[in-house]
Amino acid sequence: MRGNQLRRIGDAALLVALVVATCFILIRLAPGDPFYPRLDDPAWTPERAATQRVAFGYDKPIRIQFVYYVSRTFRGDLGWSHSRNQPVAEALASALPATGLLVVTALGIAFAVGILVGAWQGWRRDSPLVRASDRVSLVLLSVPEFLIAVFALMGPALAWRWFPTAGMRTPYGPEGVLGLLDRLHHLALPALALGLPIAAVVARLQASAMREVRDAEFVRAARSRGLLDGLVLRRHALRNALIPVLTYAGLQLSTALSGAVIVERLFSWPGMGRLIVDAVGARDYPLVAGGVLVAALCTVVGTMLADLALRWATPRLRARA
Amino acid sequence: MTVTDSILSVRALDVTRPRSAQPALQGVTFAVAPGERIGIVGHSGAGKSTLASALLGLLPRDATLDPASEIHLGDTALHRADAETWRRARGARIALVMQEPMLALNPAMRIGAQVAEAATAHGIARDEADARMLEMLAKVGFGDPRAAARAYAHELSGGMRQRALIAAAMLMRPAVLIADEPTTALDPTIQAQVLDLLGALRDEVGTALLLISHDLPLVAERCDRVLRLEHGRLVEDDHADRVLARHHIRDYPTPSSGPVVPRAAAPPSAVLSVQDLVVRYGDVEAVRGVSFQLARGEALGIVGESGCGKSSVAHAVTRLVAVASGRVTLTPPTASGHAGTLDLLALSREPLRRARRHIQLIPQDAGASLTPHLTAEALVAEGLEVHGLAQGATALARARSLLAELGIGADLARRQAQQLSTGERQRVAIARAIAVEPAVLICDEPLAAVDEATRERIIEALETRRRGGIALVIISHDLPAVRRLAPSAMVMYLGRVVEHGATAEVLVAPQMPYAQALVSAIPTGDRESSRRRIVLHGEVPSPAAPPSGCAFHPRCPHPQKDDRCSRERPALVPIAPDHLAACWKLPLPPSR
Numbered sequence: 001m002r003g004n005q006l007r008r009i010g011d012a013a014l015l016v017a018l019v020v021a022t023c024f025i026l027i028r029l030a031p032g033d034p035f036y037p038r039l040d041d042p043a044w045t046p047e048r049a050a051t052q053r054v055a056f057g058y059d060k061p062i063r064i065q066f067v068y069y070v071s072r073t074f075r076g077d078l079g080w081s082h083s084r085n086q087p088v089a090e091a092l093a094s095a096l097p098a099t100g101l102l103v104v105t106a107l108g109i110a111f112a113v114g115i116l117v118g119a120w121q122g123w124r125r126d127s128p129l130v131r132a133s134d135r136v137s138l139v140l141l142s143v144p145e146f147l148i149a150v151f152a153l154m155g156p157a158l159a160w161r162w163f164p165t166a167g168m169r170t171p172y173g174p175e176g177v178l179g180l181l182d183r184l185h186h187l188a189l190p191a192l193a194l195g196l197p198i199a200a201v202v203a204r205l206q207a208s209a210m211r212e213v214r215d216a217e218f219v220r221a222a223r224s225r226g227l228l229d230g231l232v233l234r235r236h237a238l239r240n241a242l243i244p245v246l247t248y249a250g251l252q253l254s255t256a257l258s259g260a261v262i263v264e265r266l267f268s269w270p271g272m273g274r275l276i277v278d279a280v281g282a283r284d285y286p287l288v289a290g291g292v293l294v295a296a297l298c299t300v301v302g303t304m305l306a307d308l309a310l311r312w313a314t315p316r317l318r319a320r321a
Numbered sequence: 322m323t324v325t326d327s328i329l330s331v332r333a334l335d336v337t338r339p340r341s342a343q344p345a346l347q348g349v350t351f352a353v354a355p356g357e358r359i360g361i362v363g364h365s366g367a368g369k370s371t372l373a374s375a376l377l378g379l380l381p382r383d384a385t386l387d388p389a390s391e392i393h394l395g396d397t398a399l400h401r402a403d404a405e406t407w408r409r410a411r412g413a414r415i416a417l418v419m420q421e422p423m424l425a426l427n428p429a430m431r432i433g434a435q436v437a438e439a440a441t442a443h444g445i446a447r448d449e450a451d452a453r454m455l456e457m458l459a460k461v462g463f464g465d466p467r468a469a470a471r472a473y474a475h476e477l478s479g480g481m482r483q484r485a486l487i488a489a490a491m492l493m494r495p496a497v498l499i500a501d502e503p504t505t506a507l508d509p510t511i512q513a514q515v516l517d518l519l520g521a522l523r524d525e526v527g528t529a530l531l532l533i534s535h536d537l538p539l540v541a542e543r544c545d546r547v548l549r550l551e552h553g554r555l556v557e558d559d560h561a562d563r564v565l566a567r568h569h570i571r572d573y574p575t576p577s578s579g580p581v582v583p584r585a586a587a588p589p590s591a592v593l594s595v596q597d598l599v600v601r602y603g604d605v606e607a608v609r610g611v612s613f614q615l616a617r618g619e620a621l622g623i624v625g626e627s628g629c630g631k632s633s634v635a636h637a638v639t640r641l642v643a644v645a646s647g648r649v650t651l652t653p654p655t656a657s658g659h660a661g662t663l664d665l666l667a668l669s670r671e672p673l674r675r676a677r678r679h680i681q682l683i684p685q686d687a688g689a690s691l692t693p694h695l696t697a698e699a700l701v702a703e704g705l706e707v708h709g710l711a712q713g714a715t716a717l718a719r720a721r722s723l724l725a726e727l728g729i730g731a732d733l734a735r736r737q738a739q740q741l742s743t744g745e746r747q748r749v750a751i752a753r754a755i756a757v758e759p760a761v762l763i764c765d766e767p768l769a770a771v772d773e774a775t776r777e778r779i780i781e782a783l784e785t786r787r788r789g790g791i792a793l794v795i796i797s798h799d800l801p802a803v804r805r806l807a808p809s810a811m812v813m814y815l816g817r818v819v820e821h822g823a824t825a826e827v828l829v830a831p832q833m834p835y836a837q838a839l840v841s842a843i844p845t846g847d848r849e850s851s852r853r854r855i856v857l858h859g860e861v862p863s864p865a866a867p868p869s870g871c872a873f874h875p876r877c878p879h880p881q882k883d884d885r886c887s888r889e890r891p892a893l894v895p896i897a898p899d900h901l902a903a904c905w906k907l908p909l910p911p912s913r
Contacts, residue, residue: 125382217424224377224419225439225489226412235438239429313429315473 012300019296024069024289028062032283034082056080058285069289078293079286083279088290091275096294098168099271102264103256105187106195110252113195114202115245119238121203122210134207140200146262149193153266156189163189166268190267194259198252202245209241216240239313246310253302257295327352328496328529329376329394329415335387336368336375336553345371345384346553353497353529358520360540360561361533363550364772365744369533372550373501376531377417378407395496413443416490418519420502422482426474432485433458433470439492457488461518478860479627480511487518494526501533508626509798509842510857516543517856535772538846541565565846591652592617592792593638593680593761598647600633605865607633609816610647615761617654620793622803622824624839625813626861631796632685634813635763638794639682640665640673653679653760654790678708681754685765685796688746693739697724697749700738704757723752728778744775751779755786762786763794768802780805800843804828812836815864815872818893822900832896833904835873871905879906 035049035058053059057068072079078088117137121130140148157165164170164186173182213219214237222236261273268274272291279287311317330352336345346368353359363369374380376392378399392399394410402410411417416439419425427435433454440450458466461484474482483503490498500519504512520543523530534540540547540561547564549557557564591614600608608630615621623631636642638649649665653676663676684690691700701720705711711719724734727748738746747767754762764783768776783806787793795807803810803824810827812820812835820827820836831837838855859876862868868875874886885905893903 217419217421218427220379221417221419221425221486221489222427222435222438223379224411224417226408226410226442227438228408228442231438231442236427236430240427315429316475 008304012304016293016296016300020289020293021066023292024066024285025062027280027283027285027288028065030283033058034283034285036283056082069286073293078290081279081284081287081290083282083284083287088286091287092272092290092294095270095272095275098269099257099260099264099273101168101187102190102194102269102271103253103260105191106260107198107252107256109191109195110198110202110256111245111249114199115206115242117199118203118206118245119210119233119241122207122241123214123233123237125211134204137200137203140196141204143197145193145197145259146266148196149190149263149266152189152193168270190263190269193266194256194263197259198255202248202252205245205248206241209244210237213237213241242313243310246306246313249309250303250306253306254295254299257298326354327393328355328357329353330391331376331393332391333387334372334375334390334392336371336380336384336390337387338384340383344553346375349550349553349555351548351555351558353531355496356523356527356529357546358523358530358532358544360537360544360547361531361550362535362537362540362547362564364774365535366552366772367550368553369535369550370501371553373417373499373531373533376497376499377411377415378402378404379411379417409443412439412490412495413493414495415497415499416493416495418483418486418490418498418500418503421506422479422486423474423506425486426482428474430473431470432472432474432477436470436485436489436492439489443493453492454488457492458485460522461485461488461491462514478511479507480515480860483507483515484518487515487522491522491526491528495528497531498523498528499531499533502535503532504539505534505536508861509800510626510838511860512539513842513854513856514858536844537565537568539844541846542844542848591615592654593652593794594648594650595634595638596648598634598637598649599645600630600637600642601645602642606645606867607816607864608637609867611813611816611818613811613818613821615792615794617760617792618787618790619809620787620795620807622807622810622828623794623796623813624798624800624803624810624828626798626839628815628861628864629813630816630864631813632765633816635682635684635765635794635796638665639677639680639763640668641682651676651680651761675708678710678757679760681757681759681762683750683754683762683764683767685769687750687765687767688738688741688743690750691738691746691753694737696735696737697729697741697745697752698734700749701753701756704753708757710757720752720756723756724749727752727782728775744771747771748775748779748782751782755782755791759791761792761794763796765796766798767795768797768799776802800828800840812839815862815867817872817903818901819873819904820900820902821893822897822902826897826900831902832900832907833873833902834877834879834906836902838878871903879904881906 033053034056035052057065069079078092081088081091084091117133121133124130153165156162168186169179169183173179219232219236222232227235260271261277263269264271264273265277272294276288276291279291332350334346334349338345349372361369361372371380371384375386380386386400390400394415397406397410399407399410426432433451436458437450437454440453441447445453455466455470458469463469463481463484469485477485503519504515507515519530522528530544532540532544537547541564544561547557547559547561548555549564593615595614596612598608598611599606611630611634613621623634625631633642637644644666647666650662651665652662665673665676665680668676698717698720701723702716705716705719721731721734725731729745729748729752733741733745738749741749751767767779767783771779780802783793783795787806793806795803797803807824809822810824811818812827812831812833814835820831820833827836828840831840838857841853841855855878857876857878862872862875868887870885870887870889871877871891874882877886889905891903891905893901896902896907
């Protein structure tokens with residue numbers, strides 16, 4: 001059992017290392033570097049760029065750079081962000097909470113809405129309302145999240161002015177309880193744009209799992225004991241119908257993270273997505289590598305959390321692992 | 322009997338299914354006195370389970386109860402009741418024990434919670450429900466009820482799972498208990514334990530028992546009255562002995578009188594020879610040194626409880642699982658172009674593929690082994706084409722005639738496998754295996770889950786092939802069928818052969834105590850013999866940790882078992898001509 005856990009952690013570490021190495025190499029294969037001639041800055045001469053390159057070691061072969069990078073990372077130094085003129089760790093630390101808030105809220109909405117709606121759809125087989133809600137989730141599934149984000153910006157935010165269009169909070173806005181409400185107000189649209197397509201997927205999975213469990217023998221057995229219908233649903237059917245959804249949940253953190261890149265850009269959300277996209281544009285190698293490292297770690301942690309949840313729902317797995 | 326002195330009375334019960342022309346139940350009328358033991362028998366599809374569902378108000382969504390039907394439970398008219406009244410009756414006054422204990426238990430919920438909820442559902446406080454639950458778990462045979470309450474279904478054996486479900490059903494001391502094939506999914510030596518438990522609880526609580534089964538002798542042994550259903554109608558309602566007497570049952574002989582195929586005098590050279598076969602799955606040794614030989618036209622029955630390694634032998638011999646050690650040789654008839662003996666375990670991919678023509682396996686749950694969207698005839702013809710025995714139209718024609726022989730007409734032969742019934746699929750799987758005219762045919766539980774008529778057909782078809790020269794290996798827990806089909810038999814326990822020899826000896830007058838218990842577990846319909854039955858205590862040990870010495874010693878009822886049994890393993894030694902057994906206490910005094 002212990003050996004198994006260790007192997008999983010080893011696998012996860014290997015995965016993170018591979019992702020970081022791939023990104024490290026790919027971005028260096030793209031044309032340009034952090035010190036590419038800047039047309040708008042007359043003081044930035046090719047000579048100066050060349051000195052900088054040597055100073056930061058970008059004149060060395062990629063494999064040597066990689067060895068340096070790895071050894072520095074293991075010492076806890078993520079490097080210097082050229083485009084932002086601050087340590088990479090600092091830049092990431094400032095963006096991470098915003099993305100965390102957005103992604104966690106979006107996933108919270110996705111699973112809460114998806115599981116509830118899906119469970120309800122699956123439990124009552126066929127009614128006009130079930131069919132209608134199924135259509136809605138099909139539409140949400142087919143529309144990419146950036147389009148949903150654009151629609152959300154155009155309608156509720158720009159045209160009807162129900163929601164703010166950008167940022168995490170009103171500049172110089174209220175503090176305290178009102179400040180919290182202000183933040184929630186800002187959070188609502190991007191979180192929905194990011195969460196609803198995932199909710200649609202979850203709902204469909206949950207509904208089909210529920211339909212299967214509903215005809216299971218143990219559900220019939222629970223009924224034969226005289227349980228109330230609602231109790232049969234909650235206690236017996238739902239928990240077993242969660243298994244396929246939880247299996248899938250681990251994958252959703254990375255989906256949400258990549259979706260966040262676009263949604264953050266559209267809503268000017270000061271998060272990791274925006275940070276990484278900007279860093280790629282500026283060929284800010286250390287910042288890109290740092291961002292990818294954090295994203296990979298998040299995905300691994302998310303998968304592990306989903307795994308734990310799956311074990312909770314499946315006592316059999318606990319015994320086996 | 323009038324409505325007033327019966328606890329359950331059913332009048333003109335009609336259940337229809339819109340999608341099928343025939344009603345599932347039609348005009349079923351009977352009454353049950355308090356504490357009465359009633360057996361309900363019939364073929365599969367006769368409406369037994371539909372009747373159980375109707376009595377509990379749990380009919381499937383596509384079935385409807387005719388408004389003119391009447392179901393009275395005590396003084397409650399359930400047929401007129403609303404959902405809430407039904408719910409209050411279920412579990413409290415009328416309870417159910419189902420066939421598959423593994424499926425009937427919620428895999429994600431502790432046993433204790435599932436048993437206790439039968440009480441909390443009917444308004445009993447949590448503490449009181451837990452106390453009753455622990456008391457009931459002890460009563461149904463859990464030595465440590467607290468540990469059992471904390472366990473999950475997968476941590477219990479099949480027999481213990483069924484005990485837990487019986488505890489849940491009996492928790493509220495219902496007036497009526499419906500047991501729907503409660504032991505069909507259990508091992509033969511466990512069946513008697515569970516049925517004894519049901520009987521004991523009935524005696525104590527005074528519950529009326531409706532025992533549903535396809536097995537008339539089993540029901541006749543345990544019930545006062547038997548109802549027989551046929552095509553949804555009640556065709557017989559009489560005293561158990563009279564129903565049993567009326568039905569000529571040649572398949573359920575008493576152990577000493579059953580028909581047994583005789584063995585050929587001098588067996589010719591072996592077609593299949595297996596020596597010291599060992600199969601391991603990880604740390605579990607499923608087969609621990611099995612040897613046997615099989616000649617042309619011979620048949621060997623392999624019997625034993627689940628987990629004893631029967632199926633692993635079948636899979637190892639056909640090289641579907643890796644063999645840890647041992648030797649398997651196949652000598653196909655020379656006429657087919659193959660000369661000499663094939664060392665099956667040494668064959669590489671292509672020679673093995675060709676050799677497979679000569680050794681065919683009908684896997685367990687064979688219906689599920691058919692690709693669902695292919696037609697029956699295509700599935701059978703496929704084997705002929707793969708092995709180059711016939712092509713195209715010729716192959717199809719041969720497939721059709723073979724299917725017809727097994728009772729699958731031209732109509733059915735053109736249907737997709739998924740459109741066929743379980744019994745029909747089973748026969749298609751058999752036709753597929755025998756189509757290529759193998760030298761050896763291995764059948765893993767060929768008769769499980771088929772009704773009486775199909776069972777006869779399959780037995781006849783296999784018998785015909787054997788006479789035609791195919792060597793058969795029949796793996797089954799259906800001992801009467803093994804007696805009819807196989808002249809020699811082998812009893813396995815935890816991966817080892819414990820008794821081997823002529824069926825007339827091994828399955829009629831077995832010597833090793835486990836084999837004796839297994840044979841005595843077959844219901845005969847005779848209450849006297851049921852009293853003499855050897856009821857084993859305890860469960861089949863896990864193959865992952867087999868007991869030391871004689872693996873059977875912890876459960877062995879032999880009066881003289883001693884230290885040696887737990888220390889040293891007895892070898893399989895001849896105890897009579899053509900009869901081997903592994904037991905330190907042989908020769909035993911004759912058991913009857």
